Amino acid sequence: MTSSTRIVHRTADGRRIPGTWRHAFIRNGYDYYLTDLFIYADGLVDCWGLVTLEEFERKLASGWVATELEEGARASGHELASWKFAEPYMWITPELLLAEIRDTIDQLNERPDSMDRCLALVDVFLADRTEANRAAARAAYLAIPASRRHYTLGDMDRKDQPLQALVAGPGGTLPSDPDTSEGSEGSDGSEGVDGSEGVDDSAEVVTPEEYEDAIAYFEERDRWAAEYAARTPDDGPEQPYGPALTISESYPLKRSENPGKSALRNAYPAPIEFDGTTYPTVAHAYWALSVDVAEPAVREAVAAADSPREARRLATSAQRREGFDGARTTVMTRLLRAKYAQHPDLAAVLLGTGDATIVYDDGHSNFWCNNGGRGRNWMGRLLESVRAELHAEAAGIG
Numbered sequence: 018m019t020s021s022t023r024i025v026h027r028t029a030d031g032r033r034i035p036g037t038w039r040h041a042f043i044r045n046g047y048d049y050y051l052t053d054l055f056i057y058a059d060g061l062v063d064c065w066g067l068v069t070l071e072e073f074e075r076k077l078a079s080g081w082v083a084t085e086l087e088e089g090a091r092a093s094g095h096e097l098a099s100w101k102f103a104e105p106y107m108w109i110t111p112e113l114l115l116a117e118i119r120d121t122i123d124q125l126n127e128r129p130d131s132m133d134r135c136l137a138l139v140d141v142f143l144a145d146r147t148e149a150n151r152a153a154a155r156a157a158y159l160a161i162p163a164s165r166r167h168y169t170l171g172d173m174d175r176k177d178q179p180l181q182a183l184v185a186g187p188g189g190t191l192p193s194d195p196d197t198s199e200g201s202e203g204s205d206g207s208e209g210v211d212g213s214e215g216v217d218d219s220a221e222v223v224t225p226e227e228y229e230d231a232i233a234y235f236e237e238r239d240r241w242a243a244e245y246a247a248r249t250p251d252d253g254p255e256q257p258y259g260p261a262l263t264i265s266e267s268y269p270l271k272r273s274e275n276p277g278k279s280a281l282r283n284a285y286p287a288p289i290e291f292d293g294t295t296y297p298t299v300a301h302a303y304w305a306l307s308v309d310v311a312e313p314a315v316r317e318a319v320a321a322a323d324s325p326r327e328a329r330r331l332a333t334s335a336q337r338r339e340g341f342d343g344a345r346t347t348v349m350t351r352l353l354r355a356k357y358a359q360h361p362d363l364a365a366v367l368l369g370t371g372d373a374t375i376v377y378d379d380g381h382s383n384f385w386c387n388n389g390g391r392g393r394n395w396m397g398r399l400l401e402s403v404r405a406e407l408h409a410e411a412a413g414i415g
Contacts, residue, residue, distance in 0.1 A: 025055060027063075033390065034059050035125055041114075042083040042092070049083055049092040049102075056118055058125035073118070077111040084111050108164065116162040131161040132169045139183065143235055148186075155184035175234070182223045182231035190220035259373035263387075264397070266379040268326070280366045281375075281400060284325040287363055289355045299352045300325035304332035306348055307341050346395060349385075353403045367404050368411070375400045 026033045036057035043050045043065055055063035062073045064082050076082045086092075086105035093099035109117075120130040129137065135157035142150040158180060161169060167176035181191045267279050272286050279285060283299040296302035297320075305319040305328070315335045322328035341348070357364040375397035376387045383392035409415075 027055075027057060029059070034061075037121060037125065039121075042086065044080050044083040047091070049086065049090055051092060051094040051097075054082070054118075056121045056125070058122065060122055062118065070115075070118070070122075074111075074115055077115060082114070084109050084114060113162050113164050117165065120162065120165065131157070132165065135161055135169060135180075139180070139235070142183070143232075143239075151184060151186055158184045170238075179231040179234040182227045183235065185223045187223055187225045187228040189223050191223060254372070257372040257374055259371040261374040261376055262370050263376045263378060264400075268324070276363075276366065278366070278370075280363045281370075283396070285363075287356055287360050289352065289359055291352060291355050294320060296320050298325050299349075299356050301328045302352050302355075303345075303349060304328045307332050307338055307345075309336035309338050312336055346399065349396070350399055350403065353399055354406070357403060357407060364407055367400065368407055370404065375404075 023037045023039075025036045025038055027036060028034070034057045036055050038053045038055045041052060041054045041064070043052050045065075052065070057063075060070050061067045062070065064073065064076055068076060073082070077084065084107055086102050086107060088102060088105065090102050090105075091099065092102060116131070120132070123130040123133075135154065138150070138154040138157045142154045158166070158169075158177075166180075167173075169177050169180055185191050262278060264278055264281050267282055268284050273279075276285065280287070283303065286298060288295055288297055289299060289302060290296075291302050294302075294305075296305065301320055301322060304325075305316045308316045308319060310316075312335055315331065319328045319331045319335075322331055357367055377385065377394055377396035377400065378388055379386050380388060382388075385394075385396040386392045387394040387397060
């Protein structure tokens with residue numbers, strides 16, 4: 018089973034295309050190679066070369082992406098191991114692999130996949146229990162790759178048994194179990210991926226009791242889902258209510274009565290007193306403190322620099338203070354605390370951001386800034402932390 022939580026990316030036309038990966042065998046000549054398939058949201062698949070989904074289907078048909086392994090064939094994992102197959106057995110067929118990859122592309126695009134589509138039709142049937150609606154739900158169930166059906170309900174104790182009973186109906190036969198039917202086929206060889214029945218002559222008949230149990234299961238599942246959606250988290254909201262706030266690069270030259278989010282920039286002219294010295298901005302203070310203590314004249318020059326940019330230039334040309342890299346987040350936290358404690362009007366601006374995620378950009382540092390997703394955004398995270406301290410202070414929480 019693939020998992021779109023294994024996120025990777027590739028860059029195309031300046032955009033980051035999210036993707037995921039899964040193991041596979043490539044057959045090149047007579048040998049097999051254990052490798053990874055990379056599946057991307059735009060529908061391309063990397064199987065030792067980017068191909069469209071249609072081209073990938075041809076790769077499957079040709080055996081380039083192998084779903085059958087020959088007894089005694091040679092295989093290797095790059096710089097890991099090599100071996101020969103003895104009694105090989107594959108859990109996947111070309112049809113199953115293609116269907117799973119189609120589901121993965123849906124997941125990467127946050128679209129309903131085959132399991133979601135099936136459950137949506139189950140809801141339709143439960144609301145209006147006609148045989149036509151049941152048939153639609155059954156067809157959607159059989160359209161789920163057989164290797165993934167038992168994950169549909171997210172219940173690994175009962176797997177998909179209630180779903181099978183529901184779509185079959187009382188007196189109906191259950192779709193074949195992929196665990197006992199070799200990949201996607203029923204034991205009579207009928208396909209189970211494309212919506213056909215996929216059942217054998219000995220398929221178990223659903224009893225009225227099993228059907229009623231399935232109905233009760235889905236009713237309880239719906240009640241639980243409604244309660245979960247309406248619950249109040251024990252520890253407050255899990256996600257911010259406010260949209261993300263981007264603090265873009267700017268160099269304000271003077272204070273303003275209504276500075277907006279530019280007041281949150283470290284270059285904003287808000288003098289702070291820190292350890293007995295007054296600095297024009299947080300940026301001045303940070304760069305002065307980064308200079309080796311053995312160079313007090315340079316420190317003074319940085320603190321008196323005409324602009325934050327000049328302060329950075331002077332500081333980065335000097336000897337860096339020993340151990341500063343490991344302490345820089347603590348230094349910055351203390352400077353931010355000083356700024357907002359000494360400037361209540363600016364603290365009000367920070368508090369006014371609510372619980373929004375703060376994205377700090379400046380194009381210079383991938384440590385402090387987000388920079389289009391390339392950086393770690395430590396400055397945004399520290400601003401959120403100091404904001405939480407201001408909320409605590411306002412609430413009288415020591």
